[in-house]
Amino acid sequence: MSEGKSHLNFIEEIIEDDLRNGKHGGRIHTRFPPEPNGYLHIGHVKAITINFELAKKYGGKTNLRFDDTNPTTEDTEYVEGIKNDIRWLGYEWEEQALYASDYFEQLYNYAIQLIEKGLAYVDDSTAEQIAEMKKTPTEAGIESPYRSRSIEENLELFKAMRAGKFEDGSRVLRAKVDMTSPNMHMRDPVIYRIKHEHHHRTGDAWCIYPMYDFAHGQSDSLEGITHSLCSLEFTHHRPLYDWFIEKLEIFPSRQIEFARMNVTYLITSKRKLLKLVEEGIVTGWDDPRMPTIAGMRRRGYPPAALRMFCEKAGVAKRDNLIEIELLESCVREELNRTSIRAMVVTDPVKVLITNYDPAIGEELPAENNPEDPTAGERTMSFSNELYIERDDFMEDPPKGYFRLFPGGSVRLKHAYIITCNEVVKDESGQVTELRCTYIPESKSGADTSGLKVKGTLHWVDAKTAIEGEIREYDKLFTDPTPAGHDDKDVFDFINPASLNINRKARFERAVAAAKEGDSYQFMRKGYYTADRDHSENHPVFNSTVNLKESFKVQKA
């Protein structure tokens, strides 16, 4: 049986082509190369899934390599966070994690080789002078006066740089490429700089550090990476990437660029994300409103949903802006399949069942997940005093409203049909209690009443329900592309109501057993996930995503 068309993306086509041609003996090896200077976000999720899934699909391997060539910004704290996030996403890398810093000695030797070939030189110019001599994209650059230094002098100076003889910024090592190239990265790029700084792994062993362009390609090559996948903004680096491989005559890894993912209402600038944290607009890197992996995890987005999202978003080279609705759809799809249902009344109004004996109560069975029979069932307490959702009652309902109203009947899910007979209000006109009667013959699963009602409501037993907290999250920004305005800053679009803490909620008893990270569907409301602040006696849930609603209650 045919599985239908395969719909390869352009990277898969390249890979299958390579496989057909027997390139690298059919070996596929990718890598995910984060810099350990911050937390991973939704954009990284795409890079992670592309690298790991491609290797998985073609029987290859994926390395995790920390691109730690700049000691100024990097820290081991981030290394652990990143590893944790990748594992949580469901991926495991080859062997142990690798580090560009493991190759410092080898990279240094590569630099020596380049100097010996007359392809690199030590430049004493200042950063400003170098920038000036590079000129602009539309104007050819000019050569540095130090460009013609002898190989011997370059060797001597570079060794002295390593030996710590010079101050930060006083000299750099540059590759001798082409100052007139239309590609700015080919205009004698700086490949080593002096930084007398402590490195999170190599400590004080080095005071010169390779630049990205001199570390990345060679690291790929050393690891035998066959397909080095990165985002489009590195396209201009590719000629340089290839140049070093060619001149050093090392394993030819191939760089392939894809468009990074943009999602409406989300930002992925590390700098701006950091500012949100620092300004206290969010509570931290793992605030459930953050587009970080840590934030999405705390929000309750399942890893499978994130993977599904990236797969559905696809891989191509054109700029894209994916609607957040696709992400939410993936989250719902996953959670609908897997999450246990519970009844939680978020804005309670009391219901008194006047014909139900206040002295007794009963335990009613309730299925845990209609999508999954193996999820079993639980029981819910029922008595003459209940709570229902304030939204589920209207004294003067519009047509099309099939919840509760005076004289109307609804089914209480897993329980009985009730009819509203009397509305009790306080001085301000606020409804305080609904007096109803129930139909004893209408019990769920044993309904002999023959009655049909249109509405089914969720409810909790007032006597046994637990009070707790729901943190309702909305979008952090009011604009779909907060970072896409030249005249405005992302901070001009902060949604002042992105967090609403609800302390009125009443939870059915079963949710008390939730553990941090457990997701539930609060029936007819949405998906919610137990926060780390959750406890048995005081439930605390984060709203993950609402259920789709095809009916909106119009407010008077």
Next chain:
RNA sequence: UGACCCAUGGUGUAACGGUAGCACUACAGAUUUUGGUUCUGUCUGUUAAGGUUCGAAUCCUUAUGGGUCAACCA
């Protein structure tokens, strides 16, 4: 006045010279003890102009639009 990349419904992504498909969204309808799920259906698309060809979203040319590149960041 540069180089490089890109252009398919509202959004994302397929179609590899031969019926423009899938998903999300939106809107209908069916089912439903969740106004959820599921099912069915509908709406909306090849940036433009030339050229090659029996035939072009696909190949060529030009135009238009968008993006990227000038850190001792990655």
